[in-house]
Amino acid sequence: MGMKDQNTSPGDAEELLRLLSRAERLEALPRTGWQVCGVERPESIAAHVHGVMVVALWLADHHPEPKPDVERVMRIALVHDLSEAMLTDLPRPVKQLIGKDAVDRAEDRAADRILAAVPAWRQAFDEYRQGQTLEARIVKVADRIQMLAKALEYRQQRRGDVERFFDDHDTFDDRGIPLARAVFDALRTRYEERRWFDAHFD
Known part of the structure; x- marks a missing residue:
């Protein structure tokens, strides 16, 4: 057994376990926007977060100077949807009905509760919401790229009507990330040509 870190208290350990118990709820919560489109058994919020982290890391690694x-x-990508552990994934029609201000307040309250013991993570959540820094903009476009890629996958699997995701021009906002523009163009091409990757790594 390793030596006990004298700077870690039982209370710290409890905070980690509490955070983990809350974050892991994302595994059981579906991305409801897909359900609205008729996709049965869609990806979980946790699976979406994983995909966003993959895209965000690739974009960050390939980004030119600065x-x-x-x-x-990675911190922003990990926490960007963590408030949904309490709120669930509210589909766009619900958000439009409730109003952006009310949704933002609810997300803030949820983030306050979930991330109370980890202020650096809470700050990352705010950074994503504000979407001004280079790092936040990378995660913003990664979120959209993952969504569009998943839409193409579901279309290939004939699992729902996902065409509307390609009709919203705001979805293709590259937020000043040059590589994102290239990826969005590639997604658009595959959408128009009705192509996606098969499941056999070919």
Whole structure:
């Protein structure tokens, strides 16, 4: 057994376990926007977060000067939907009905509760919401790229009507990330040509 870190208290350990118990709820919560489109058994919020982290890390690693802070990119990507552990994934029609201000307040309250013991993570959540820094903009476009890629996958699997995701021009906002523009163009091409990758790594 390793030596006990004298700076770690039982209370710290409890905070980690509490955070983990809350974060892991994302595994059981579906991305409801897909359900609205008729996709049965869609990806979980946790699976979406994993996909966003993959895209965000790739974009960060390939970004030209100035180089982003990759650790911050990963931190933002990890927490960007963590409030949904309490709120669930509210589909766009619900958000439009409730109003952006009310949704933002609810997300803030949820983030306050979930991330009370980890202020650096809470700050990362705010950074994503504000979407101004290079790191936050990378995660913003990674979120959209993952969504569009998943839409193409579901279309290939004939699992729902996902065409509307390609009709919203705001979805293709590259937020000043040059590589994102190239990826969005590639997604658009595959959408128009009705192509996606098969499941056999070919």
